[in-house]
Amino acid sequence: MKYFKLSKFFYLAVLGMLFTPACTDLEVEEVDSIVSESTGSGFIPGDPTQLLAAAYTDLSAYTDQTNVYSLYDHTSDEMIPPTRGVDWGDNGVWRTLHAHTWDPTHSYVLGAWNQLNQRAFKCNEILASNPSPEEAAEAKFLRAFHTWQIMDLFGVVPFREVTEGIDVDPKVFTRTEAFDRVVKDLEDALPNLAATGPSPTNSKATQAAANALLARLYLNRAVYAAGNPAGPYTFDAADMNKVIGYCDAVTAAGYSLEDNYFDNFSTDATSEIIFTTASGTPQNRWGMTLHYSQNPSGWNGFTTLAEFYDKFDANDQRIGNYPTPDGSEFSGIARGFLVDQQYNDDGSETIDSRSQLPLKFSRDVPLSGAAPEKGIRVIKYHPSNAGQYIFLRYADVVLMKAEAIMRGGTSSDSALGLVNDLRAKRSASALATLDDGTMLDERGRELYWEGIRRTDQIRFGTFTKTWSEKTVTEEFRVLFPIPQQALDSNPNLKQNDGY
Numbered sequence: 001m002k003y004f005k006l007s008k009f010f011y012l013a014v015l016g017m018l019f020t021p022a023c024t025d026l027e028v029e030e031v032d033s034i035v036s037e038s039t040g041s042g043f044i045p046g047d048p049t050q051l052l053a054a055a056y057t058d059l060s061a062y063t064d065q066t067n068v069y070s071l072y073d074h075t076s077d078e079m080i081p082p083t084r085g086v087d088w089g090d091n092g093v094w095r096t097l098h099a100h101t102w103d104p105t106h107s108y109v110l111g112a113w114n115q116l117n118q119r120a121f122k123c124n125e126i127l128a129s130n131p132s133p134e135e136a137a138e139a140k141f142l143r144a145f146h147t148w149q150i151m152d153l154f155g156v157v158p159f160r161e162v163t164e165g166i167d168v169d170p171k172v173f174t175r176t177e178a179f180d181r182v183v184k185d186l187e188d189a190l191p192n193l194a195a196t197g198p199s200p201t202n203s204k205a206t207q208a209a210a211n212a213l214l215a216r217l218y219l220n221r222a223v224y225a226a227g228n229p230a231g232p233y234t235f236d237a238a239d240m241n242k243v244i245g246y247c248d249a250v251t252a253a254g255y256s257l258e259d260n261y262f263d264n265f266s267t268d269a270t271s272e273i274i275f276t277t278a279s280g281t282p283q284n285r286w287g288m289t290l291h292y293s294q295n296p297s298g299w300n301g302f303t304t305l306a307e308f309y310d311k312f313d314a315n316d317q318r319i320g321n322y323p324t325p326d327g328s329e330f331s332g333i334a335r336g337f338l339v340d341q342q343y344n345d346d347g348s349e350t351i352d353s354r355s356q357l358p359l360k361f362s363r364d365v366p367l368s369g370a371a372p373e374k375g376i377r378v379i380k381y382h383p384s385n386a387g388q389y390i391f392l393r394y395a396d397v398v399l400m401k402a403e404a405i406m407r408g409g410t411s412s413d414s415a416l417g418l419v420n421d422l423r424a425k426r427s428a429s430a431l432a433t434l435d436d437g438t439m440l441d442e443r444g445r446e447l448y449w450e451g452i453r454r455t456d457q458i459r460f461g462t463f464t465k466t467w468s469e470k471t472v473t474e475e476f477r478v479l480f481p482i483p484q485q486a487l488d489s490n491p492n493l494k495q496n497d498g499y
Helices: 013-018 048-063 067-074 090-099 107-127 133-154 175-192 207-219 221-225 237-252 261-265 283-287 394-406 415-425 436-447 453-460 484-489
Strands: 157-159 171-173 273-277 335-338 377-379 389-393
Touching (some): 048 067, 048 133, 067 133, 107 484, 133 175, 157 175, 273 394
Antiparallel strands (some): 273 389
16 A cells, blocks of 8 residues: 655644543544555545545544544533543543543544544545546535534644645634635535435435535534634524525435434434445444443443433433333333333343442433443444434434524524424424523434534533533633644644633
8 A cells, every 4th residue: 555645733643543542442443545645745646436435434433432523522511421430531531521621632632633634635635636526526525524523623724735745834724714615615516416315324425415514514604703712603694594595405305304213323214314424333322331231231431411311301202212121012222311220132130240230320420430330321323223323414404494593594484393393203292482592402302422512502602601510611612722733743723712
């Protein structure tokens, strides 16, 4: 395999991997799959078909519990990573995310920065390798997908032309400049992307995926354009109308809500799945939360908070389904929120193999010193029939449209009507009114543990509030720090305020 020289902020990925702590051996291994090479300022194009295939394979990194995923969910009010004795201590990488006390040396901040920038750069290489119009469109979508996350997490985006040598410091785009570039990539890509409808294996870029991502961008444009990243934010009606238009385009492509919520995360999915990855599996999502005495055994890690669990109606499909003690309905691991007594596949009580006591998950869970049974576990992808790992789902599109209407957009639909239609589908009672608080709660109930909660909390102004054992309210933490190693390698980068 031939290798190419990456810019200064890319070569640190290997260091990030070597020094990233973990409790399991299932973290995604970073493998260089680029087959082109550059020396100095020269660039030799590769095979665009092979490069594009490698870019899709690289999406497997998002299925891991570290790096990008950890920055989006472990910092939010829907997940807590308790230390259990010596388990999940990992030099404090998890606790500092939940407590909002990270700094520029945090290994997952560096890991996310490297992963996202590497993947965006690889898309540049595809586009410089004479791709077909369809391949170029897919590469632009993927570049937009990665660049959006860099912009969202860090506020700035470094960029290097493939023809520039490693002696050239990458230029740095501001958040608004990056926003415009991401939008342009998606708009340019749209005509040449496949007009594919819903499928449980939608693992290639499509028009619906581009439209859904554009809706997400414009819904958050007020955040990205704000003089103070922590707000206050002013939502423009014109932006909200764009959100509505993009959401309507997804609906017109044939997408609709599933009758059974948990079918979305299984091989039975039929109508909601917009964009997934076929590379890697969702196994880390159940491995990271299940107890080590459950089948298949878990790593006894992350849980949700009782305050988040209490946001659900008792009859809401999304809260989950539970095995009956005698196994008459079904047995084994439940779907949704796992609390109280757990059961084996044969209907018998699961026993904690260490304490030899019945395994009962409690509502309460401390951030440090948690007993093995503490905390409500969460299962969306079930080990018995998990589908592909999802990045974009139609229910999110419905809720984005409802929020855009609530924020001043124009539509023949009402925001409350759209939300209540979704709630009816989920067997939840109708809401009487809709405001910022109820809208954020509804997004949480629908999209929990799907890697979008941090972005939602920032937009709604709750990310700097307190919850559980998170007492830090520093506003600058709506952006992550630029990793210290990246600052050292590129003088065009400036550290975000507060760090």
